[in-house]
Amino acid sequence: MVCAEERGAFFPDAESAARECGLEHSGPPPDEPGFCCVHGEVFPAPQRVCAGEGGAFSPDPESAEHECGLQHSGAPEDEPGFCCLHGEVFPAPHQVCAGEGGAFFPDPESASGECALFHEPPEHRVEPPPPTVPRPQRAAPEAPPHVAPPIGPLATVRVVNEWVKTGGPIGGLGYDVRYGGADTQLLYVTDNYSGVNRSVDGGTTWSASNQGIRARTGHSGDAIPVFSLTVDPNDPRIVWAGMKGVLGIYKSTDRGQTWFETTPAFLEGKEVVFRGFTVEPGNSRVVYAAAEIPTHDPGRGFDRVRGAIYRTEDGGGSWKTLWEGKNLARYVIVHPDDPGVLYASLGIFDREAKDSACKDVGAVKPGDRGFHAAHGSGGVLKSTDRGASWTALGPAQGLTDLYVGSLVMHPTNPKVLLAGAGNNACSVFHEGGKPRFTGGVFLTVDGGSRWSHTLADDIVTSVEFSPSSPRIAYAGSRRRIYASRDGGESWSVVAGHTYAWGPPGVIAGFPIDFLVDLRRPTTLFANNYGGGNVKSTDGGVTWSLASQGYTGALMHSLALHPKNPDIVYAGARSGLFRSLTGGRSWEGLSHPPAALAEAYSVAIKPDEPNVVLASQEHLGTLYRSTDGGLAWKAVAKLPVQPGTSKGEHGFKRIVFTHNPMHVYAGSATKSNKLDTYPTSHGIWKSENGGVTWKKLSDPKIADVAVNDLAVDPKDFRVAYAATAAHGIFKTRNGGTTWEALTTHRGSAAFPKDVRSIAVRPDRPSTVYAGTQRGGVYASTDGGTNWSFLASGMQPNDPIWSLVVDPAHPDVVWAGSHRTGVYRWDSIEQQWVHFNRGLRTRAVVDLAISGDGLVLYATTTGEGVFRLQLTPR
Incomplete structure (x- = not known):
C-alpha cells in the first residue's frame, strides 16, 4: 500500500526490486538525503521521493549534475515504449511514463509480464482504484500546425518544492459532525470531497483520516465522497461511514484511523447514497443504514429520488432490505428502551420525491388542493416490529411538510421528537408577492401520533437537543439559527436576523448537522452543506471557523496582490476569502x-x-x-x-x-x-x-x-x-x-468551447488558448493562425487555466480540471505534469506572482494549493 501511495513499483523480494530499479542492494537507505535528476533538472530530495518521481538519484550534487547531463543528452527520453502504472499497461514515451511515476518497458510483452508481477498485492493489502482519467499518451494534433510552437528556450525557473495544501478556505459539501463517544476532544466531520476528517483537540485542528477508503470520484478521480458517519454508542472504537454513488459502506474498529469496506453484496455496482447510520443501543451487531436511490429524473429544482433502509445483524457481514419507497431515508432512530420501535425520516432540502408533482404544479400553499401531491411521499415512518412493517406519519398527524431532513429524539424522553422540514423546490409558495415556506420545526410529545408546527415559514435543515440540558434545542436554516429554551415548543432567532448567519464575512451555507457539547449546552458545532464546519460557544449567537487543516471547498478564481504574493484573494461556492499569510489562514x-x-x-x-x-x-x-x-x-x-x-x-x-x-x-x-x-x-x-x-x-x-x-x-x-x-x-x-479569431482559413478545427486564454507579456503577439476538450493552442501572430501544442498532454484534457510567468515568460503553466497542472518543458517541447503534493487534480484556476516565484491553484474539492518556486 505504501509503495502504491508513493507511486512506486512493487516487487515480492528485494533482489527483484533492486534489479529493476537499477540500484545496488547495498545502496543508500531510501530516506538518505541526496540529489535527484528529473527531466534534466537537479534538486535536493531523498531517494524515496526521487524514485517516486521517476528520477535518477545521486548522493552528491556533482554526480547528479553529471548523470543528469548524460541522461538528458543521451538516453532517448521520447523513445516510444510501454508504461506500467497501477497495474495497467499503455503506450507512452519514456518521458511521459517517468513523469507519471510509472515503470517503462520497450515492448508490450515485457511491460505486461513485469506489471502483473509487481502489481499483484499481498492478501492484506488494500490498493486504491486506478484513476478514472485516460492514461497519458502523446496526443495527435487535431489540425496541422501552421506555425512553430511559440515557446522559447530553456526556462529560467526550476521547481524544488511540492504543492502545499493550504487547508482553506472553508467550504465543501459537509454532512455529519460527531463526537468520538464520551471523549469530546475526538471529533469527526465528513465532506463529500475531502472524506473523513478527524480532530483530537476538540475541533481546533483537523487532519484527513481516510486510510483504507478506496472510494474515489469527481472530475479528477481524487474526491473521497463520504456522506454520512456514525460512532457506535456502545463501543466508540467502531465508526461507520457511507459513500455516494456505487462506492458503498466502510467500517472502522480503531476510532476512524483505518477503514475496511462492508458494502452489502446485493448492492455492489448499484448507485446508492448512504445518508445515515444508526446502531442499536446495547447491541453493536445491529446497524441500520438509511439511503437514497438516485433515478436521475429531474424535478422542479433537483433530481427525483427513491429511498431504502437496510439492516445488518452481524456487524456488517450481511445486510437485508427493510424498506423501499419513493423518497430518500435520512435518519433512523431506535427507541432506547424498546429496540422494536423505530422512526425514520424521509426527504431532504435538495432532493425531490420520485412521485413529487411540484415540477408540474409548482409549490402549492398549505391547505390548497394538490399540496400533498406536489410534495409526494415523505414525512416520518414508524415501526413497532423492528422494521417488518411501517406506518406513515404525515398530514393526518399534523406533519404538513413531508421533507423531513432532520429528526432527533429527546435525550431522556423517547416520546418527544423534533423534526426539521422543508425543501428548496417544493416547500416554497408566494403570498403577497413574497416567498413563504411550508417547512420549519415540528414537535411531537406522544411518539408521533400528533405533531405541532412550532416554528413556521422556513426550510429547516437541522435540529438538535442539548444532551445535558434538553430544554435547550437548536434549529438551523440557510438564513437563520434558532434556539428554544422550552424543549422546542417556542423558538427565537439568535443569528441571521437581517443577513445570513455564520462567522464574520462567511455565509455558512445549509447547516446539515448540529453537534451540541455533551456538558455545555451553549457550545455547538454545525457542519454545513456548502460552508464547512463552524463553532459557537454562546448558544448560536456568534460563530467562528472550525475547519483548520481541512477543506472541501469548491473553488473558482484567484487574484494576487501585485507586490506581495502572500496576499491572495479566492472566490468559492462558500464565498469570497482573503489570506494575508500565503494561504496559512483565511478570512471571509x-x-x-x-x-x-x-x-x-x-x-x-x-x-x-x-x-x-x-x-x-x-x-x-x-x-x-x-x-x-x-x-x-x-x-x-x-x-x-x-x-x-x-x-x-x-x-x-x-x-x-x-x-x-x-x-x-x-x-x-x-x-x-x-x-x-x-x-x-x-x-x-x-x-x-x-x-x-x-x-x-x-x-x-x-x-x-x-x-x-x-x-x-x-x-x-x-x-x-x-x-x-x-x-x-x-x-x-x-x-x-x-x-x-477561430473561424479563419486553416483554423476550422479550433474547438468552440475555449476555457482559458493568456498573452505572453514580453511578446504580446503570442497567445495561448486552453479548451474544454482539445488541450492547448498557441499563436504567434495575435490569433490569426494557431498551432496545437499537444505533446505530453493527455488527449482531450480540459484546460481551465493558463498563466505565463511574468518574470520568465518562457515558462507556461496549464491547469487541467481532470489531470492537474502541466508545465511546458522547453527543451523537450512538450507538456510535463507537475502534481507532486497536489492531492486534488481538478484544477480550476492558476495565479502566479509578479516575480514568478509563487504559484497558486484553486481546485474543485480541496480549496487552494500553493507552490513555491526557486530561481535557477
Missing part, C-alpha cells in the same frame, strides 16, 4: 451587502491594490471594494431570473488592463458543475476603474458566454475573450468592435 469577505455566497471572479486593481472587484455566480451582481474587501458597493447587475435553469448569470472573469482605469468583465450562465450554456450577457467594460459599467454593443459578442479574458500587457485597447460556444474574439479598439 462576504460582508453585507455583498451577497457573495457563490463568489465567481475576483480582480485587484494593479495600481491600487485595496480596490477589489468581485462577482456573484448566480445573481449577476458585480461589487467593488476600496478597502481590500471589508466593505462593498454594487456597481453592475446582469439581468437574471434566479431559480430558473437558464436565468442565473454571473461575471465569470474580470480583468484589468495595463491602464487600470479600463476593466473588462465577461458574463456566463452556469448549467451544471462542468459546463456553461452557450449564451449569456456578453462582455461589459468600465473606463473608470470599475466604478461604473456598460455593456459592449458589438452584436457579435452581445450574448456570448465568456469563460476567460486576457489583455495585451502593452496596449490596453487589445483584448481577447474565450467563449463557451463561439471560440475566441479579439478587439483592437478597446471593445468597440470584435472579430472572431
